[in-house]
Amino acid sequence: xxxxxxxxxxxxxxxxxxxxxxxxxxxxxxxxxxxxxxxxxxxxxxxxxxxxxxxxxxxxxxxxxxxxxxxxxxxxxxxxxxxxxxxxxxxxxxxxxxxxxxxxxxxxxxxxxxxxxxxxxxxxxxxxxxxxxxxxxxxxxxxxxxxxxxxxxxxxxxxxxxxxxxxxxxxxxxxxxxxxxxxxxxxxxxxxxxxxxxxxxxxxxxxxxxxxxxxxxxxxxxxxxxxxxx
Numbered sequence: 001x002x003x004x005x006x007x008x009x010x011x012x013x014x015x016x017x018x019x020x021x022x023x024x025x026x027x028x029x030x031x032x033x034x035x036x037x038x039x040x041x042x043x044x045x046x047x048x049x050x051x052x053x054x055x056x057x058x059x060x061x062x063x064x065x066x067x068x069x070x071x072x073x074x075x076x077x078x079x080x081x082x083x084x085x086x087x088x089x090x091x092x093x094x095x096x097x098x099x100x101x102x103x104x105x106x107x108x109x110x111x112x113x114x115x116x117x118x119x120x121x122x123x124x125x126x127x128x129x130x131x132x133x134x135x136x137x138x139x140x141x142x143x144x145x146x147x148x149x150x151x152x153x154x155x156x157x158x159x160x161x162x163x164x165x166x167x168x169x170x171x172x173x174x175x176x177x178x179x180x181x182x183x184x185x186x187x188x189x190x191x192x193x194x195x196x197x198x199x200x201x202x203x204x205x206x207x208x209x210x211x212x213x214x215x216x217x218x219x220x221x222x223x224x225x226x227x228x229x230x
Contacts, residue, residue, distance in 0.1 A: 065170025104157030115149025
């Protein structure tokens with residue numbers, strides 16, 4: 001593959017995989033927590049939280065990227081403070097991972113929430129009557145039962161991250177080797193004479209990676225389902 005792709009194209013592929021994986025893994029713990037709150041708890045502001053979580057799905061990605069720039073840029077509301085302790089997101093690959101995590105977060109939370117709501121609460125109540133505290137009930141009963149949903153949510157978030165363009169390019173720009181992911185590289189190649197061949201190569205790579213992720217998700221979900229059935 002390294003012979004087929006140019007060094008810049010190979011760098012964009014590696015960066016896309018790194019950004020998508022980092023964003024997905026980073027969003028998983030808060031995603032599980034928020035999905036559990038939305039599925040099992042009643043509290044003031046629940047509808048507002050649900051709306052905020054799903055807002056990136058309906059906002060133009062450029063708007064989401066601009067809001068991230070205002071919040072986590074070097075002079076942003078949180079970015080200025082984070083920069084003082086050495087954490088910088090704007091115009092770095094970590095910022096691309098943050099943008100991808102935000103854009104894929106609603107898909108992750110939705111899959112997790114549906115899975116949690118489908119769990120038979122009598123199983124959790126039975127564990128509680130045997131002396132398990134809420135955390136133990138979740139870890140030993142709920143979490144194993146929602147593993148297929150966890151896998152599905154992670155794949156959706158990963159696929160969204162691999163294709164994310166608007167929020168990423170607005171927040172961290174399009175810097176080769178630092179923030180240029182596959183979508184940004186494809187866009188760049190379509191804007192230069194003779195770049196059609198490179199754009200087609202990266203398009204094929206994007207399709208292959210996405211199909212491989214979906215296939216792996218299906219295999220993992222089936223394996224987990226068989227184990228739970230056994």
